[in-house]
Amino acid sequence: MISTLLGESVAILVDSHVEELLIKPLPSGHVYFHFQFTTKWDESLDQPDSFKHYGLFPKSLGDVLTTYKVQELHLSQTQGLWHHDKWGYPVTSAPPGAELWVWFQPTITNIDETWSELVNALSGHFCSSLNFLDSKSTVAPRWSFRPHGVASEGYSSFSRFIRYGALPREIVCTENLTPWKKLLPCNTKVGLGSLFKAIKLYDANYHSLGLHVRPVCRNSECKETSIELSQSLSVVFDPVTSNWSLKKIFGDFLSSRCPLTTSSKIFVDITSNLPDPIFTLSPEADSIKTVKRGDDTRQYAVYDIGLQTANGRVFNIASRYDKPLEYTDIVKPPVSAQRFITGYGLEKGGVTSLIYNNLDSNLTVIYMETLPWFTRFFYKSLTLSNQGTLVQPYKINYIPGKDRGRPYHLEIVFRLRANSVTKISYDFERAFLKWTEYPPDANHGFYIGSAILSTVLPTSVNYTTPPQYSTVLENSFKDDSESYFLRLHTETLLVSLPTPDFSMPYNVICLACTVVAIAFGSIHNLTTRRFTLLDPSKKKGILAKIKGLFKRS
Amino acid sequence: MAVSVVFCIIAGVICRLALFQTDLPIWLETKNEVVTPITAWERVEEGLALKKSMVSPYTGDVFHEVQPINSLIHLILFLKELSDFRTFLVLLKTIFTYSRLKSTPKMLHLDVKKYSVNVEDVLLKSKDLRSLPLIVVAVHVFNPYSISICLAKSTAVLSNLSIFIFIIRNIYKLDNLLLTTLFIAVSTYQSFYPFIFCLPVASYFYHVSFHSAAIIKHYIPSFGLFLFWFMLLLGISYSIEGSWTFLYSTYGFILNVPDLSPNVGVFWYFFTEMFEHFRVFFICIFQINSVIYSIPLAVKLKRSPVFFLYMMIFITSIFKSYPSYGDIGLCLSLLPLWKHTFSYMRNLFVVTCMYIVCTVFAPILYHLWIYAGSANANFYFAITLAFSAAQIFLVTDLLFAFLRREYDLYHGTNHKLENGKTTQVVLE
Numbered sequence: 012m013i014s015t016l017l018g019e020s021v022a023i024l025v026d027s028h029v030e031e032l033l034i035k036p037l038p039s040g041h042v043y044f045h046f047q048f049t050t051k052w053d054e055s056l057d058q059p060d061s062f063k064h065y066g067l068f069p070k071s072l073g074d075v076l077t078t079y080k081v082q083e084l085h086l087s088q089t090q091g092l093w094h095h096d097k098w099g100y101p102v103t104s105a106p107p108g109a110e111l112w113v114w115f116q117p118t119i120t121n122i123d124e125t126w127s128e129l130v131n132a133l134s135g136h137f138c139s140s141l142n143f144l145d146s147k148s149t150v151a152p153r154w155s156f157r158p159h160g161v162a163s164e165g166y167s168s169f170s171r172f173i174r175y176g177a178l179p180r181e182i183v184c185t186e187n188l189t190p191w192k193k194l195l196p197c198n199t200k201v202g203l204g205s206l207f208k209a210i211k212l213y214d215a216n217y218h219s220l221g222l223h224v225r226p227v228c229r230n231s232e233c234k235e236t237s238i239e240l241s242q243s244l245s246v247v248f249d250p251v252t253s254n255w256s257l258k259k260i261f262g263d264f265l266s267s268r269c270p271l272t273t274s275s276k277i278f279v280d281i282t283s284n285l286p287d288p289i290f291t292l293s294p295e296a297d298s299i300k301t302v303k304r305g306d307d308t309r310q311y312a313v314y315d316i317g318l319q320t321a322n323g324r325v326f327n328i329a330s331r332y333d334k335p336l337e338y339t340d341i342v343k344p345p346v347s348a349q350r351f352i353t354g355y356g357l358e359k360g361g362v363t364s365l366i367y368n369n370l371d372s373n374l375t376v377i378y379m380e381t382l383p384w385f386t387r388f389f390y391k392s393l394t395l396s397n398q399g400t401l402v403q404p405y406k407i408n409y410i411p412g413k414d415r416g417r418p419y420h421l422e423i424v425f426r427l428r429a430n431s432v433t434k435i436s437y438d439f440e441r442a443f444l445k446w447t448e449y450p451p452d453a454n455h456g457f458y459i460g461s462a463i464l465s466t467v468l469p470t471s472v473n474y475t476t477p478p479q480y481s482t483v484l485e486n487s488f489k490d491d492s493e494s495y496f497l498r499l500h501t502e503t504l505l506v507s508l509p510t511p512d513f514s515m516p517y518n519v520i521c522l523a524c525t526v527v528a529i530a531f532g533s534i535h536n537l538t539t540r541r542f543t544l545l546d547p548s549k550k551k552g553i554l555a556k557i558k559g560l561f562k563r564s
Numbered sequence: 565m566a567v568s569v570v571f572c573i574i575a576g577v578i579c580r581l582a583l584f585q586t587d588l589p590i591w592l593e594t595k596n597e598v599v600t601p602i603t604a605w606e607r608v609e610e611g612l613a614l615k616k617s618m619v620s621p622y623t624g625d626v627f628h629e630v631q632p633i634n635s636l637i638h639l640i641l642f643l644k645e646l647s648d649f650r651t652f653l654v655l656l657k658t659i660f661t662y663s664r665l666k667s668t669p670k671m672l673h674l675d676v677k678k679y680s681v682n683v684e685d686v687l688l689k690s691k692d693l694r695s696l697p698l699i700v701v702a703v704h705v706f707n708p709y710s711i712s713i714c715l716a717k718s719t720a721v722l723s724n725l726s727i728f729i730f731i732i733r734n735i736y737k738l739d740n741l742l743l744t745t746l747f748i749a750v751s752t753y754q755s756f757y758p759f760i761f762c763l764p765v766a767s768y769f770y771h772v773s774f775h776s777a778a779i780i781k782h783y784i785p786s787f788g789l790f791l792f793w794f795m796l797l798l799g800i801s802y803s804i805e806g807s808w809t810f811l812y813s814t815y816g817f818i819l820n821v822p823d824l825s826p827n828v829g830v831f832w833y834f835f836t837e838m839f840e841h842f843r844v845f846f847i848c849i850f851q852i853n854s855v856i857y858s859i860p861l862a863v864k865l866k867r868s869p870v871f872f873l874y875m876m877i878f879i880t881s882i883f884k885s886y887p888s889y890g891d892i893g894l895c896l897s898l899l900p901l902w903k904h905t906f907s908y909m910r911n912l913f914v915v916t917c918m919y920i921v922c923t924v925f926a927p928i929l930y931h932l933w934i935y936a937g938s939a940n941a942n943f944y945f946a947i948t949l950a951f952s953a954a955q956i957f958l959v960t961d962l963l964f965a966f967l968r969r970e971y972d973l974y975h976g977t978n979h980k981l982e983n984g985k986t987t988q989v990v991l992e
Contacts, residue, residue, distance in 0.1 A: 108942060185807040246797070356934050356935040357934045357935070357937075358594070358934050358935075359594070384625070387625070387626055388619070389606070389610050389626070390610060390613050390614055390619075391609050391612075391613035392609050407617065409614075409617065409619060410619075410623070411614065411619065411623050411624020411625070411626065412624060412625060413624065413625045414625040414822045414823065415624075415822065416625075417799075419624075442823070442824075442825075443823075443824040443826065443832070443833070443836060444824070444836075445824065445836055445838070445840075446836055447840055509834065509933070509934055509941070510940075510941070511836045511837060511940075511941040512655050512940050512941050512942050515837070515854050515942065516837040516838070516839065517835060519833055519836075519837040520834065520837065520838070520947065522945075522949055523830050523833065523834040523949065526830055526949055526952050526953050526956065527830060527850070527853055527883075529953065529956050529957075529960075530879075530882070530883075530959075530960065531853070532856075533956070533960035533964075534857050534860065534861070534960060534963065535612075535860065536991065537864070537960065537963050537964055537991070538860035538861060538863065538864040539860065539968060540969040540991040540992055541991070541992055542967065542968060542989050542990070542991060542992075543989070543990060543991075543992045544979055544980075544987050544988070544989060545987050545988045545989070545990045546981055546987065547987070
């Protein structure tokens with residue numbers, strides 16, 4: 012009895028939960044809020060038997076992970092486009108729509124079948140259309156999506172156990188937020204979760220829900236692994252007048268901290284107050300932290316929610332600008348990308364991506380593109396050029412698409428020259444679909460998912476990212492690594508396809524069959540009958556013919 | 565005669581070369597009426613580019629040609645170093661057209677003895693036969709359809725070539741069944757439908773053997789040898805490719821009609837608008853429709869196998885899943901072979917008008933639909949339907965004329981009843 016109790020108490024003790032909020036006033040006048048909830052559970056994903064006593068880790072998700080032998084799972088649901096040139100980099104990049112990529116465990120037998128079962132399970136779980144991620148929109152990237160967490164050697168060499176799919180058309184709304192916030196240990200009752208009022212959240216310029224599960228090192232020796240569940244919510248608001256407060260933006264105060272968390276903090280980026288203060292925060296921060304990371308120095312005002320809400324006080328961070336904010340451009344992000352459709356008409360088309368490198372050093376990047384089957388990619392037309400000279404890529408991984416079966420998948424590894432723009436362009440042909448394959452609003456067009464740019468930056472200017480070993484933001488303050496992994500999603504594209512006339516299937520079937528019948532009838536006539544001389548005397552009237560018919564019988 | 569034929573060929577080559585200097589080839593290369601997903605030069609280039617980067621061209625859905633064609637084009641591209649590739653294609657085509665015609669009029673009538681008296685008016689005279697090569701060459705080199713596929717660098721040029729060679733074999737090398745079936749196999753290998761030409765070939769060998777054995781004894785070796793050659797070619801493809809996936813990319817693509825890009829045939833819009841649960845049924849019907857005519861024609865035209873062959877070339881080119889001007893060009897170039905039946909044709913004028921109108925309007929309506937957005941798919945569909953109808957009128961009219969002339973040959977040109985009254989000839 013005692014041992015059982017002890018065992019259970021140990022099981023409760025081995026998971027921890029941290030909630031954080033990073034607030035970053037942007038030079039464009041927008042304010043970026045990044046909520047980060049990290050649950051770490053000292054159990055190993057490859058031992059499904061241990062998934063029995065759940066503490067803070069959500070059971071519904073744990074069941075999905077063990078049933079489908081998931082090693083890593085990354086899901087993002089986003090509404091709106093992140094503007095890199097105006098806002099810098101987000102903490103975690105996500106494309107418009109939904110994106111899911113999963114590493115499976117090597118013990119898996121039929122990966123494609125498991126993937127389709129998994130997307131159906133997740134689709135039900137998160138109320139999104141993830142079940143549309145069938146073979147037509149799923150790829151296995153070779154270089155762009157390496158495991159994020161602890162992974163054995165076997166994963167590094169090949170991409171058999173990964174599946175990636177994106178739904179650029181997916182609309183993200185309240186029904187996606189509700190199941191997502193239910194996974195939080197304190198739900199939305201207390202703590203930072205109590206700020207999630209859908210009516211306010213979906214009024215934002217950019218809104219992104221993230222869910223990432225991966226194995227991480229249990230301790231610094233890294234002999235055993237733990238599971239880390241990271242849930243993030245990024246929102247960018249335009250407060251119209253530059254003054255903002257939690258109450259004004261989320262419609263509520265903070266009145267308590269979630270008692271299940273080990274740490275519950277709010278960080279406000281006040282780097283723009285250096286050297287001259289342009290806004291003042293109230294109440295005053297519990298502490299000011301200066302973080303030097305690589306060549307980037309940032310200053311954060313740190314609030315501990317527990318301290319601020321002690322004795323039943325309500326807590327509201329407000330920022331007041333003493334003089335009107337001067338809208339400025341940010342320091343150009345080191346790498347950014349732009350993508351657009353070229354050409355005209357509904358027959359052919361092209362895509363051009365411009366990739367900017369604003370650094371003084373060369374950079375090796377991986378560019379990944381997934382095109383749906385109905386935009387037939389022409390490999391021969393793929394060109395990479397930098398200021399007029401052709402760039403020879405290091406490696407290309409190209410998997411041609413199949414009609415109604417597989418998308419066109421392209422990964423290119425190449426070098427971005429210092430301070431230059433590299434142009435990637437290619438042509439595609441628009442397919443003619445069957446009338447049943449068009450969506451109800453056929454003339455709206457079809458979406459092409461974001462292209463993805465992956466690289467390792469030598470600098471962290473304008474880039475607040477958690478370190479590789481933990482998604483807890485606070486850990487990034489003590490991170491002393493010198494290179495920073497960056498993933499960038501470009502714009503999604505909208506292409507129109509030629510449409511048939513949806514109103515006349517019967518007419519078309521009738522007309523085409525008539526033409527065939529003309530041929531059949533004429534040839535039948537000419538081959539089964541003989542030429543004879545017409546003898547008028549033998550010609551019988553209709554009446555005689557009918558009589559003859561009766562006589563014979 | 566020979567001088568004027570050579571002159572004609574030179575004129576044709578010059579005409580093509582001159583047109584190559586204009587913007588016309590670039591325009592034609594993308595025209596749906598001229599190139600199909602199988603024959604488009606752009607897709608061949610894509611296949612080559614994929615091959616170059618060690619990706620099998622058949623893993624994707626852009627390239628549908630058979631493998632050796634790919635290698636052949638590789639070879640031709642090598643020759644490009646020596647002479648302009650386009651000139652090469654033009655020359656190749658014209659040379660074959662000429663050699664084909666040198667040998668065509670050999671045997672059009674074997675059983676002259678059975679003819680009726682006083683049919684001199686409709687008999688084919690040696691004077692007509694002598695002028696025939698010139699006419700066919702002239703029609704071929706100045707046929708806008710042939711010129712268009714040549715300018716668009718469609719690979720239909722190559723499939724037409726293999727059919728040309730096959731016809732020469734059939735007519736010139738009278739007794740060589742082995743080679744004839746090999747060429748049917750080669751054409752079938754490239755474009756599938758020519759397998760049905762086995763029937764006219766069997767019928768032909770039955771005919772030249774003066775009906776010595778039962779006709780079935782000619783069908784069996786024809787089909788047997790054809791199958792042998794065809795399997796051999798597939799085997800070669802397999803050994804090059806290392807897997808059978810190319811079968812789906814080539815013949816599966818022809819039979820299943822997954823690509824619904826507009827063309828001049830009847831398949832594309834029909835299967836765009838088809839209800840999903842009837843699709844398989846109608847695909848079967850339409851594919852059977854393209855070859856089923858061989859059976860009644862084999863019976864009716866057993867005495868004129870060359871005409872039977874021509875009819876089958878024409879009918880499959882109308883009803884194949886991805887027809888283009890390449891197929892029509894071939895049929896129209898060979899049409900003057902039946903010049904002696906033209907006087908019996910009833911609606912040549914209507915058909916000519918339909919051909920002209922459709923050819924002119926097709927690119928206009930396509931532009932209005934795809935680029936201008938002021939028309940919709942139905943406009944272009946109407947044109948392709950009218951074009952198919954024109955071809956059907958032409959082929960059935962030709963069949964009528966041929967049969968009607970045959971009737972006159974055997975029964976005389978004076979149609980008189982026993983009581984001496986002149987009357988009409990009707991189908992009964």
